Amino acid sequence: MGEHFDKALIFTDLHIVSEGETIIGLDPLARFSEGLAHALDRHPDAQHLILLGDLTHTGAQAEYDRLIPVLADCPVPITVTMGNHDTRAILGAAFPGALNADGFAQTALDLGPLRLLVLDTHDDDGQAPLEHDGWLCKTRLAWLDAELARAARDGRDVVVFTHHPPCPVGFWAMDAIGLANADALLDRLHAAPHVKHLICGHIHRTIHASAGGLPVTILKSPCHQNPMILGQGTFADSVDEPGAYGILLALDDTIVVHTEDFALSSGKVQRYK
Numbered sequence: 001m002g003e004h005f006d007k008a009l010i011f012t013d014l015h016i017v018s019e020g021e022t023i024i025g026l027d028p029l030a031r032f033s034e035g036l037a038h039a040l041d042r043h044p045d046a047q048h049l050i051l052l053g054d055l056t057h058t059g060a061q062a063e064y065d066r067l068i069p070v071l072a073d074c075p076v077p078i079t080v081t082m083g084n085h086d087t088r089a090i091l092g093a094a095f096p097g098a099l100n101a102d103g104f105a106q107t108a109l110d111l112g113p114l115r116l117l118v119l120d121t122h123d124d125d126g127q128a129p130l131e132h133d134g135w136l137c138k139t140r141l142a143w144l145d146a147e148l149a150r151a152a153r154d155g156r157d158v159v160v161f162t163h164h165p166p167c168p169v170g171f172w173a174m175d176a177i178g179l180a181n182a183d184a185l186l187d188r189l190h191a192a193p194h195v196k197h198l199i200c201g202h203i204h205r206t207i208h209a210s211a212g213g214l215p216v217t218i219l220k221s222p223c224h225q226n227p228m229i230l231g232q233g234t235f236a237d238s239v240d241e242p243g244a245y246g247i248l249l250a251l252d253d254t255i256v257v258h259t260e261d262f263a264l265s266s267g268k269v270q271r272y273k
């Protein structure tokens with residue numbers, strides 16, 4: 001194995017707020033800025049930066065307006081998708097090209113031998129039963145079908161990205177606002193042997209799962225996290241634990257997802273005796 005890594009950086013659930021506002025006393029813009037600087041400093045060779053939804057806290061124009069300058073000098077190509085807290089029209093205007101011809105923030109990227117399929121699970125028209133749960137409409141599923149077929153023709157293994165996980169995680173309040181038509185996604189992914197991994201956000205916690213045999217990684221927010229209170233709770237319960245981002249590596253036939261906490265300490269590497 002050589003020294004070259006095919007590498008993508010992943011941030012999810014930024015929850016940028018308007019000037020002067022905070023979330024449980026935290027400044028999401030400061031947290032994301034710190035995390036992005038941390039990631040770019042250590043991984044200048046990253047080929048993609050993926051922002052996996054909930055870029056903003058309320059979907060307001062002012063929130064996107066604060067995020068854009070932070071990304072202005074990013075040397076890595078940026079791919080964004082929608083979370084339940086985003087507003088489609090405003091996100092589309094803030095990130096020209098983010099919405100495809102169908103109007104959805106769905107993108108296919110190549111990373112080394114992999115094809116990355118970033119899906120848009122935001123439910124704008126209330127097809128899912130609850131306000132914050134996710135939905136993949138027929139148009140988005142048709143895009144997925146076409147891209148899965150194209151990846152198979154190209155001989156590429158696939159990593160899929162969704163904001164909303166399609167599986168329960170044990171936090172009942174979050175499970176209630178998951179991907180409402182999860183079976184429509186999982187049926188397709190289970191039927192496609194070249195789909196190897198699923199990466200999600202939404203929960204604000206590092207979680208490893210297997211959804212009907214498909215490995216799932218759920219990444220933390222760079223800002224506020226979900227407290228480890230299994231069972232009933234409210235989805236707004238949050239805790240000030242370290243923020244994090246994900247690092248996806250394509251290593252030969254192995255897919256690796258690291259999660260890197262930042263702002264913990266000096267970050268200095270020391271050798272114990």
Ligand SMILES: [Fe+2]
Pocket residue numbers: 013015054083085202203204
């Ligand atoms: Fe979120």
